[in-house]
Amino acid sequence: KAGVTQTPRYLIKTRGQQVTLSCSPISGHRSVSWYQQTPGQGLQFLFEYFSETQRNKGNFPGRFSGRQFSNSRSEMNVSTLELGDSALYLCASSLGSHPNQPQHFGDGTRLSIL
Amino acid sequence: QQQVKQSPQSLIVQKGGISIINCAYENTAFDYFPWYQQFPGKGPALLIAIRPDVSEKKEGRFTISFNKSAKQFSLHIMDSQPGDSATYFCAAIGSGSEKLVFGKGTKLTVNP
Numbered sequence: 001k002a003g004v005t006q007t008p009r010y011l012i013k014t015r016g017q018q019v020t021l022s023c024s025p026i027s028g029h030r031s032v033s034w035y036q037q038t039p040g041q042g043l044q045f046l047f048e049y050f051s052e053t054q055r056n057k058g059n060f061p062g063r064f065s066g067r068q069f070s071n072s073r074s075e076m077n078v079s080t081l082e083l084g085d086s087a088l089y090l091c092a093s094s095l096g097s098h099p100n101q102p103q104h105f106g107d108g109t110r111l112s113i114l
Numbered sequence: 115q116q117q118v119k120q121s122p123q124s125l126i127v128q129k130g131g132i133s134i135i136n137c138a139y140e141n142t143a144f145d146y147f148p149w150y151q152q153f154p155g156k157g158p159a160l161l162i163a164i165r166p167d168v169s170e171k172k173e174g175r176f177t178i179s180f181n182k183s184a185k186q187f188s189l190h191i192m193d194s195q196p197g198d199s200a201t202y203f204c205a206a207i208g209s210g211s212e213k214l215v216f217g218k219g220t221k222l223t224v225n226p
Contacts, residue, residue, distance in 0.1 A: 004157070033212050043158070043203065043216040056213050090157050096212060100146035100165070103214060105157035 002027065004093050004106035012112045018079040021109045023091030025072050031055075031096025032074040033103060034066060037088040046089075049074055050096045078111075086113045117141050118206050120217025127224050133191040135220045137204035140185065144206035148214070149178065149189050152201045161202070162189075194224045 005024040013019050025032050033056075034046040045058040049068035066076045072093075078085055088110050092103040120137045127133045139147075145166055150158035164171045164178040164187065171178045177190040191198055204217040 006157075031212050033214070035214075042218045043205075043214075045213045045215070048212040050212070056211060058213065092157075092214075094212065100207060100209060102148060102160050102163060103212070104160060105150075107155070107157045 004091055004104055006089075006091050006106035006109050008109060009107070010110045010112075012114060013081050014114050015081055015083060017081050018077065019081060019111060021076045021078075021089055021091075021111075023074045023076070023093075023106060025074070025091075025093030026104055029093035029095055029104075030072050031094045031101070031103075032068055032072065033092045033094075034074070034076050035090040035092065035105075036060070037090055037108070038086075043090070046076070081113050083113050085111065087111060117215045118204060118217045120204050120220060122220060123218065124221045125223070127194045127222065129194065129196060129224055129226050131194050131224075133189075133194045133198070133222055133224070135189045135202055135204070135222075136186065137188065137217050138184075138186045139206050139215075141206070141208065141215075142185070143208040144215075145209050146207045147178070147180065147187050148205050148207075149176075150203045150205060150216075152203065152219075158203060191222075194222075196224045196226050198222060199224050 033048040048056040068074045088108045090108045092105045094101040148163035149161045152158045175192045180187045
């Protein structure tokens with residue numbers, strides 16, 4: 001079974017630009033969550049989608065947004081990029097239909113802001 | 115507010131030794147506690163998980179011990195191997211939520 005696939009793996013942007021990251025979950029998984037990983041803050045939850053609806057949202061500004069498509073694939077968008085947005089962005093998928101289903105992570109997109 | 119506190123930040127163990135990583139949580143609504151292993155350049159990989167109605171869970175060389183009254187849980191890696199060198203994260207999640215709350219991570223180095 002293929003794992004969680006994130007594209008692109010690396011991305012370099014400049015301040016003020018916007019970026020879209022993509023995540024393809026494990027086949028059959030309907031929940032997709034996004035996390036930001038930085039050396040200082042560690043792993044922080046951004047948001048979670050299930051059946052195209054956002055169910056949970058973390059404490060990030062509105063510049064961070066996402067969506068999920070009918071095939072469960074998800075995209076995350078960050079607008080007006082700031083230097084502090086440099087991070088590894090991780091996507092995780094799970095069945096999501098039962099409590100406490102294990103989440104499986106992709107290898108992330110490394111975003112660097114110049 | 116850090117809801118899951120993890121220690122130590124780094125750990126060096128000799129091959130064959132026991133690695134122990136500790137975590138403590140605050141939110142009593144948490145009811146699922148997974149551990150993740152992350153290698154450089156890779157995403158976190160689920161290692162082992164436990165629910166609070168169980169005091170211990172063992173999978174191969176990896177054991178989780180859980181103390182519900184103390185709100186603490188720990189990961190023991192027996193017979194540690196150089197290939198175990200990675201960063202380990204404890205996490206917690208509450209029922210009905212997909213929001214994992216992570217500890218800050220422990221960088222484990224196993225010397226040959």
